[in-house]
Amino acid sequence: MDTLFFKAALAAYFAATAGYLVSLVARRVVMARIATWILGLAVALHTVHFLEMCAERGLNVAVNLFEAVSFFAWIVSSAYLVFQLRTRTRVLGAIVAPFAVMLMMLASLGAEGTLAIPDALQGRLVPVHVTLSIIGEGLFALASLAGVMYCIQDRQIRRRRMGGLARYLPSLGDLDSINHAGLLWGFPLLTLGLIAGSVWAKTAWGGSQWVTDPKTLWSFAVWCFYAFLLHQRLAIGWKGRRIAVLSIAALVVLISAFIGVNFLSGVHRFT
Amino acid sequence: MNVILVGMNHKTAPLEIRERLTLSCGEGLHPLEELLRVEAVQEALYLSTCNRVEVVARAGDVEEAVARVKAFILRHGNLDAAELEKCLYVHCGSDAVRHLFRVASSLDSMVMGEPQILGQMKDAYRDCVEQKASGIILNKLLHHAFRTAKRVRTETAIAGNAVSVSYAAVEMAKKILGSLEGRTVLLVGAGEMSELAARHLLKNGAGRIIVANRTYARAAQVAGEIQGTPVGFEQLEEKLQEADIVISSTGAAGYVITPPMVRTALRRRKNRLLFLIDIAVPRDVDPDTGRIENVFLFNIDDLQGVVDENVRNRHREAEKAEGIIGEEVLRFAEWYNTLEVVPTIVSLREKAESILRAELERSGSWLRGLGEEDRKNVEILAAQIINKILHDPVTGLKEESRSNGAMPYVAAIRKLFRLEGGEP
Numbered sequence: 001m002d003t004l005f006f007k008a009a010l011a012a013y014f015a016a017t018a019g020y021l022v023s024l025v026a027r028r029v030v031m032a033r034i035a036t037w038i039l040g041l042a043v044a045l046h047t048v049h050f051l052e053m054c055a056e057r058g059l060n061v062a063v064n065l066f067e068a069v070s071f072f073a074w075i076v077s078s079a080y081l082v083f084q085l086r087t088r089t090r091v092l093g094a095i096v097a098p099f100a101v102m103l104m105m106l107a108s109l110g111a112e113g114t115l116a117i118p119d120a121l122q123g124r125l126v127p128v129h130v131t132l133s134i135i136g137e138g139l140f141a142l143a144s145l146a147g148v149m150y151c152i153q154d155r156q157i158r159r160r161r162m163g164g165l166a167r168y169l170p171s172l173g174d175l176d177s178i179n180h181a182g183l184l185w186g187f188p189l190l191t192l193g194l195i196a197g198s199v200w201a202k203t204a205w206g207g208s209q210w211v212t213d214p215k216t217l218w219s220f221a222v223w224c225f226y227a228f229l230l231h232q233r234l235a236i237g238w239k240g241r242r243i244a245v246l247s248i249a250a251l252v253v254l255i256s257a258f259i260g261v262n263f264l265s266g267v268h269r270f271t
Numbered sequence: 272m273n274v275i276l277v278g279m280n281h282k283t284a285p286l287e288i289r290e291r292l293t294l295s296c297g298e299g300l301h302p303l304e305e306l307l308r309v310e311a312v313q314e315a316l317y318l319s320t321c322n323r324v325e326v327v328a329r330a331g332d333v334e335e336a337v338a339r340v341k342a343f344i345l346r347h348g349n350l351d352a353a354e355l356e357k358c359l360y361v362h363c364g365s366d367a368v369r370h371l372f373r374v375a376s377s378l379d380s381m382v383m384g385e386p387q388i389l390g391q392m393k394d395a396y397r398d399c400v401e402q403k404a405s406g407i408i409l410n411k412l413l414h415h416a417f418r419t420a421k422r423v424r425t426e427t428a429i430a431g432n433a434v435s436v437s438y439a440a441v442e443m444a445k446k447i448l449g450s451l452e453g454r455t456v457l458l459v460g461a462g463e464m465s466e467l468a469a470r471h472l473l474k475n476g477a478g479r480i481i482v483a484n485r486t487y488a489r490a491a492q493v494a495g496e497i498q499g500t501p502v503g504f505e506q507l508e509e510k511l512q513e514a515d516i517v518i519s520s521t522g523a524a525g526y527v528i529t530p531p532m533v534r535t536a537l538r539r540r541k542n543r544l545l546f547l548i549d550i551a552v553p554r555d556v557d558p559d560t561g562r563i564e565n566v567f568l569f570n571i572d573d574l575q576g577v578v579d580e581n582v583r584n585r586h587r588e589a590e591k592a593e594g595i596i597g598e599e600v601l602r603f604a605e606w607y608n609t610l611e612v613v614p615t616i617v618s619l620r621e622k623a624e625s626i627l628r629a630e631l632e633r634s635g636s637w638l639r640g641l642g643e644e645d646r647k648n649v650e651i652l653a654a655q656i657i658n659k660i661l662h663d664p665v666t667g668l669k670e671e672s673r674s675n676g677a678m679p680y681v682a683a684i685r686k687l688f689r690l691e692g693g694e695p
Contacts (some may be wrong), residue, residue, distance in 0.1 A: 087449065157446065158561075160573055163580040166446065167432065173449025173544060237541025240565040 004212070005049035006070070010104045012042030013073070017101050019201045020094035032090040036081070039097055043078045051075065060127045062134060065262055065270035066110030071131075072258070073103035075138025076145075083181055087174035095145045106259075124199035130195055135217070136190025138227050143182025144254070147247035150175040154241050158248055174239055179247060190223055201268075215268045218257035225250045232239045272607050274412065275333060276367035277340045277359060278318075278325030281381050284358035292324050292348040302326075303404040307341060311336035314409040318374075318395040320388065321382050327371060329408045337361055368412065368603050371598045375416040376423040377430070385584050386429040388658065389420050413605065416514050419599040426595060427588040430583035437468040439577040440548050440569070442474055444516050447546050453478040457514035459528070460484060460521030461493040464550055469497055470517055481514065487522070501580050509537035518548045519555035528559040533560050548574070608672040615681045616665050618690045623657045 019035030050061050050071070062068040063234045080096045083089070085185060156166035201210040210216055229246055232238040279289065306315040306326065314329040324344070329510050330336030345355050362370045365389035373379045377388050396413045397404045405413070424430060433439040444451060454477045461484060467479055480499030483506065490501035502510055508615065511517065513533060521527055527549065537545060547568045549556040554570060561568030571575075631638065631650060637644050671677040684690070 068522040116273070151670060155444075157443075160576055162443075162446075162577045163584065167584075171446050173447065177449070227353040237538075237543075242564060258659060 003049075005052060006108070008011060009042050009049055010101075011044035012038055012045055013077070013097060013101045016042055016093065017097040020091075020097050022060040022095050023091070024168075027164065029074060029090060029168065032093060033204055035097065036084065036090050036093055039077060039093055039100075040081055042100075043074065043081060046070075046074045046077070058127075059131065061105035061179050062127075062130050062270070063110055064110060065259070066107045068130065068134060068270050069103050069259070071134050072141070073107065073137050074268065076100060076103075076141050079139055079142050079182070079185075080145075083087065083178050085179055087170070087176045088148070089170040091168060091170055092146060092149055092175065092178065095149055096142070099141070099145060123204055125196050127133050129197035130198060132189050132193030132196060134193075136186045136188075136193055137222070139182045139186030140222075141182075141251060143156040143179045143186065143245040145179035146175045146182065147244035147251075150244035151248070155246070172240065176244075179243060180233065183226060183233060183247075187226055187230050190226070193208050194223055196218060210268065213268045214258070215261050218253075222250070222254050222257045225253055229263035235241055243258065272364035272368070272604065273330050273333060274327065274364060274367045274408065274607075275326060275330050275337055275340070275553040276327045276362040276370050277344065278323060278338060279358045279360065280323035280379060281343075283360060288348060288350065288354070288358055288561070289321070289324060290342065290348075293319050295322065300679065301402070302343075302347075302543055303399060305404045306340070307402075308403055309336065309339040309343075311339055313420040314371055314406040315334060315404050316399045316409055316413065318392055320391045323374070323379075324451055325371075325374065327367065327409065327412070329406065333363055339361070348526070349571055355694055365604055367598060369600045371412065371416050373593075375420040376592055377420070378423075378589055378592055378596070378597060382434055384434070386424075386430060389417070393417065394488040403594060408607070408610075412603065415599065416602050421597055422599070427591045429585055429592050431588065432584060434581050434585065436550070436571070436574045436578055437464055437471055439574045439581070440468045440518070441471045443548075443567075443569060443574070443577060444472065445475070446548050448515055449622045454515040455479045455481065455513050457510055457517045458482045458493070458499065458519060459519040459555065460523075460551065461489065462550070465518040465548075466497060467518040468491065468548070468550075469499070472516060472565075473497070475480070479563055481510050483510060508532055508536065512539040514545070515543065515545045516548065518550065518615045520549075520551045521555050522551070523555060524553060527555040528560060529557045530560045530563060532564055533563055538565065558690050604675070606674040607638045608675050608677065612668045612677050615684060615690065616668060619661060619684065621687060622688060622690060623661060627653055627657055 001020070013072060016039035017033050019031055023029065023031030023035060053061055053067075063073045076096060077100045080093065084092065133180055150172060152165060153172055153175065154161075155171045157172070197216075201216075229238075231245060233243055279292075281289070302317040302319075306312050306317065306328065311330050311332045312328045313331055316327040318323075318325040318327070326340050326344070328340060341359065342354065344359065345352065348355065350358075359371075369599055370379070375389055377384050377386065380388050392413075396405070399409065399413075435443045441451075442669065448454060451472060453674075454470050454472075456469055456477050456479070458469055458480065469477075473480065480494070480497055481501045481502055482490045482494040482497075483502050483504055484493065485504050487501060487503045489549075490503065493499070494501035504627055507527070507535065511528070511537075517528070520527060522562055528549075533545070533547075535542075542565050545566045547556050547560060547566060549568065549570045554572065556568055556570075558568070558570075560566060572664075631653070643651070667686070668677055671680050672685055
């Protein structure tokens with residue numbers, strides 16, 4: 001597998017992060033705008049990388065953990081780019097871009113890793129399950145990152161620190177609507193992904209052992225957590241800080257489910 | 272540099288004097304015509320706003336021009352000389368350029384960073400062009416001033432944030448709610464400041480205004496002025512749930528908006544963010560209300576704090592702007608100085624060309640013996656030799672002129688080449 005575009009994308013993610021950090025220090029939205037274009041370039045390069053991959057082996061874009069992490073970074077970044085078109089949240093990139101860089105660095109550890117899919121995970125529904133789940137989780141992660149910035153901005157405004165950072169960070173309303181969109185779109189996708197996985201496990205493995213698999217349980221916990229958030233948000237009308245704080249907690253659970261628990265499960269894992 | 276600037280502004284002259292000057296110039300007088308009649312004034316620009324009167328001119332004789340422009344202001348302001356001296360400032364050369372650039376960039380304005388002055392200066396320049404009062408220097412100078420103002424505006428945040436309380440309210444509303452498109456504003460009680468803030472909010476996209484007052488008639492009156500919906504005070508609780516921004520300014524002694532009221536409203540509006548602005552003294556909104564999640568309460572002091580912070584920020588940005596202006600003044604001076612060597616360069620070329628023409632004429636007899644083509648080639652060759660020889664001294668002169676050190680060279684060239692007059 002040629003990793004040229006992957007490396008180029010990694011470099012561009014780095015450049016975007018640097019741009020956002022400079023804009024934070026200099027407090028200039030113009031810099032953030034430039035950084036957003038660089039992030040767009042990073043996503044474009046990353047997309048080419050995935051297209052190459054698809055040309056080689058079909059829609060199997062996340063065979064091992066490292067590829068899954070790279071795909072995760074791609075989803076978070078591209079979803080952010082789409083959402084920021086509708087809201088004035090360019091500076092949110094200052095959290096999204098470093099997050100993507102961390103994921104990409106993790107992914108680069110295994111950029112030329114194993115491509116063998118274990119026999120136990122051969123099946124048409126497996127890539128569907130993996131892809132949909134990662135997209136859903138990526139959108140959740142974005143909702144949570146918006147929550148992080150919401151908490152910072154809320155604190156600035158409540159403490160009447162209107163001079164520096166608050167002047168520059170996006171508005172609470174816009175951050176909240178990114179959180180809303182992330183939850184709203186992430187939830188059905190993750191649900192479909194989990195259903196695909198369950199159907200496949202039921203038919204391929206039979207029995208009920210897969211139900212008590214640690215990764216299945218963690219994933220279900222993530223799903224429940226976000227289902228709770230979305231329910232509170234839509235039905236009860238939780239908004240703003242409360243949802244933001246809970247979203248951050250949900251992100252911690254999500255990351256542990258995604259990466260940490262991967263090593264606890266015997267079969268149900270990325271190699 | 273023969274540019275002079277004579278003027279007065281809100282810092283140097285009291286309103287009554289500025290007023291007199293502006294009035295007398297408004298009455299069908301043509302200040303530019305009058306200024307251009309002065310022999311020492313070759314180009315002139317007359318800028319008059321409520322905060323300043325400035326005359327910019329290219330002078331033949333600087334001292335003479337300054338005196339005549341002063342006299343002009345004296346006459347129109349009906350001032351006595353002592354009064355005038357106190358109010359006027361006179362800048363010459365680079366200082367005049369710097370002052371003009373500072374004015375254009377709104378560094379010299381009463382509210383630093385306000386954008387009107389640039390438009391006023393453009394109007395003044397338009398008059399100046401229409402009356403053919405501007406020439407090469409003022410044209411360049413004004414365009415340079417406009418460009419500098421644009422640079423300051425884009426490269427610094429000098430015009431960045433609100434510096435009035437009612438605008439600060441709009442700014443905070445945007446920071447909290449995001450877009451104001453379609454938001455509902457509730458005015459509780461009415462006062463000048465809250466009406467002004469409501470107008471600003473409307474201009475920034477707010478969709479609907481509700482006016483609540485203790486007396487319905489007064490509510491209806493205010494609502495009529497700002498196209499709002501009037502309601503009585505008894506509907507306050509109900510309307511609180513529709514509003515995204517509440518501006519309260521009643522004369523009530525106690526709290527008009529209390530935490531239980533807001534909690535109920537918030538529950539009904541599914542916790543959508545609510546921005547409460549309390550500009551009443553004594554306060555209308557119980558301060559505890561601000562502790563409720565998703566409710567943001569700003570009182571008059573908080574808003575003033577925002578304004579103060581913004582003013583401080585503008586002053587910080589002004590330092591950056593001064594740097595930019597310094598650069599641009601230098602750049603203009605460079606251009607101006609190259610202008611000083613232009614006549615010498617022109618006469619140098621003219622002299623060389625006249626020599627060429629004379630020599631070709633003298634050699635006419637044997638040149639005619641050549642074919643048409645060869646004759647042309649000889650002419651081209653001679654012209655090229657002249658260009659090559661002149662190229663270095665001309666570039667050298669231009670380079671020296673940028674650092675304002677060209678005069679000795681100009682003198683030397685004029686003397687050595689015996690250019691007319693021998694002296695620059």
